[in-house]
Amino acid sequence: MTRLTFFLLAILISGITHAGVTPWIPFELDNGHIKVPVTVAGVDSMAILDTGAQGNAINQNFIDHHKLDLAHHGNVKIQGVHDTERRKLYANVDVDLFGIKTKLSKLAGLRMGHPQNSLLIGSGFFNQFVVQIDYPNNRMRMVTRDVINVAEHENIKTQTHKGSGLPIVQVEMAGKKVWLLLDTGSTSGVLIGRRLAEGLDLIHPEDEQITSQGVNALSEMRMTQLEEFTFGPFVLSNVNLVYPEKGHKVFHLEQYEHTSSRIKGRKVRGIVGYDVLKHFLVTLDYARGHMHLSVPEKL
Numbered sequence: 001m002t003r004l005t006f007f008l009l010a011i012l013i014s015g016i017t018h019a020g021v022t023p024w025i026p027f028e029l030d031n032g033h034i035k036v037p038v039t040v041a042g043v044d045s046m047a048i049l050d051t052g053a054q055g056n057a058i059n060q061n062f063i064d065h066h067k068l069d070l071a072h073h074g075n076v077k078i079q080g081v082h083d084t085e086r087r088k089l090y091a092n093v094d095v096d097l098f099g100i101k102t103k104l105s106k107l108a109g110l111r112m113g114h115p116q117n118s119l120l121i122g123s124g125f126f127n128q129f130v131v132q133i134d135y136p137n138n139r140m141r142m143v144t145r146d147v148i149n150v151a152e153h154e155n156i157k158t159q160t161h162k163g164s165g166l167p168i169v170q171v172e173m174a175g176k177k178v179w180l181l182l183d184t185g186s187t188s189g190v191l192i193g194r195r196l197a198e199g200l201d202l203i204h205p206e207d208e209q210i211t212s213q214g215v216n217a218l219s220e221m222r223m224t225q226l227e228e229f230t231f232g233p234f235v236l237s238n239v240n241l242v243y244p245e246k247g248h249k250v251f252h253l254e255q256y257e258h259t260s261s262r263i264k265g266r267k268v269r270g271i272v273g274y275d276v277l278k279h280f281l282v283t284l285d286y287a288r289g290h291m292h293l294s295v296p297e298k299l
Helices: 005-017 061-065 194-199
Strands: 028-030 032-042 043-048 057-059 073-081 082-090 093-097 100-104 108-110 119-122 130-134 140-144 158-159 169-172 176-184 191-192 208-213 218-226 229-231 235-236 240-244 267-273 281-285 289-292
Touching: 032 119, 057 073, 061 108, 061 119, 140 158, 169 267, 176 191
Parallel strands: 043 119, 057 108, 176 267, 191 240
Antiparallel strands: 028 032, 032 043, 032 093, 057 119, 073 082, 082 108, 093 100, 130 140, 130 281, 158 169, 169 176, 169 229, 191 267, 208 218, 218 240, 229 235, 281 289
């Protein structure tokens, strides 16, 4: 376990009741991002929780804005939606999250928009428990696996991606079943490659041109709407679909293949994000690759 995993595990255990469920924790939704308050290097700020991130990061804009002198140790290659870049790794950063104080290391320095955003927290957070994210009511909680077996209640085909461990789900659009990365850090609805968009006859001359900001670079994209999008037992209409402009690409998780076996992992064709997830109470067993969707009553 990384130091961050130990830290988050301690936080969650401290909040677990005798029934194995934490109280509901309110969060802020900012342009689709799930944010919770955090203090980093003595500065009050916000942390982003991201199911699509394997690692953890600190906002370089936050560091620069507050003129922080943080220790760094080594570098890491970061794969964004649009390209790959080498970034600094910061160490021994003072953090106070959910009232627990610790020091975090192996934080990649990324450009994450406004300097009010300080941290991005990925799989180390989600792996430890079943996580329930109630989007309509802006709240979340953690549940131990002895309380709920998500596999028994799963109503959307879900797996962990072989090779990365990230959660992937099977959806249907334009009559085709495809696997997408489940990404709470994505503000779009559905993001796919241009080849798939062409194959499904989803590209039209009047599609809106937009600029997409990844963690490393900008890219020119086109946006349209899916008349129908099947997400587990639910059929949604008018879901935003984004695909690259000609000459631009988006990153996909590589299809897993082991040299000693002919069995391949799922081919992941894109990302499903906030514009779809915003309707649901998502119950996710991240580590085991199971998910249940429901529509909660608005409080």
